[in-house]
Amino acid sequence: MGRLEEKVVIITGGAGGIGSGMAKAMAKEGAIVAIVDLNEETGKKTEAELQTISPKSMFIQANLMDHKNLGDIVKTVVDKYGKLDVLVNNAHASKQMTLEDATQADLDLSFGTGFYPxxxxxxxxxxxxKETKGNIINFASGAGLEGHATQGVYAAAKEAIRGISRVAANEWGQFGINVNIISPLANTPGVEAWSKAQPEYYEAVKAKIPLGRFGDIEQDIGRAAVFLASEDSQYITGQTIMVDGGSIMLH
Incomplete structure (x- = not known):
């Protein structure tokens, strides 16, 4: 028996990067995973990989900017599997620019793909x-916690997510629902591309990580998500969990 045996999980942005790492880690613990993504090609490829581990897992193609129809994602999953145990809100798209240069369109993209979904x-x-006494895992970022330059619109949406997560933890604790936040630092495809484009800067950033490396999307971020989705974390809620090798140590 895995730690998430027969638990039904939704992961947005699940076709690649951290989302796919979490999906694989959870599937290996027995979860049935529904990955949600805009990219059909990548989504179907990841779905095929997941089904070799957890045969009932599925891919749902959806545009998270289509806010009026987001409920259809949940309905599709519950109609198919009869329940929902874990919701992982991982997807987020944003652009880098200074606050001075940020436009309404930039805010709309960051909040539209991150906060609103x-x-x-x-x-x-x-x-x-409520029926399953389930878990919600949302995502924060060091960009918001430390106020990284050129990350204003991204940081704003991430901190808004942290804010509603804490409120939900307070309001929904009475139903046995846990709401927690992961703030990751991981070796995603984007980070890998950056390491090749700016190797000296990449090495300098890596050298400042106390554990000396970027996290693995499955073994580090994925395993932390497994913990937060499992019975082992049932007395933890409203917390920001830094899965970042010690880069940011909360007080």
Whole structure:
């Protein structure tokens, strides 16, 4: 028996990067994983990989900017599997620029793919998570926690996600629902591309990580998500879990 045996999990942005790492880690613990992504080609490829581990897992193609229809994602999963145990709001798209240069379109992209889908999917999932006493895992970033330059619109959306996560933890604890936040530092495809484009800068950043490396999307970030989705974390809620090799140590 895996730690997540027969638990039904939704992961947004699940076709690649951290999302796919979490999906594989959870599937290996017995979870049935529904990955949600805009990219059909990558989504189907990841779905095929997942099904070799957890045959009932599936891919749902969806545009998270289509906020009115986000409830359909939850309905599709519950109609197929009869329940929902875990919601993971991982997807987020954003551009880098200074606050001075940020436009409404930049804000709309960051909040439209990150904050609003997190908010609406949490609401849509609530009735089903009440039934299972389930878990919500949302995502923060060091960009918001430390105020990284050129990350203003991204940081704003990430901190908004942290804010509603804490409120939900307070409001929904009475239903046995845990709401926690992961703030990761991982060796994603984007980081790998950056390491090749700016190797000296990459090495300098890596040298400042106390554990001396970027996290693995499955073994580090994925395993932390498994913990937060499992029975082992049932007395933890409203917390920001730094899965970043010690880069940021919260007080």
């Amino acid at each position: 997190t908010f609406y999917l949490m609401k849509a999932a609530l009735p089903y998570l």
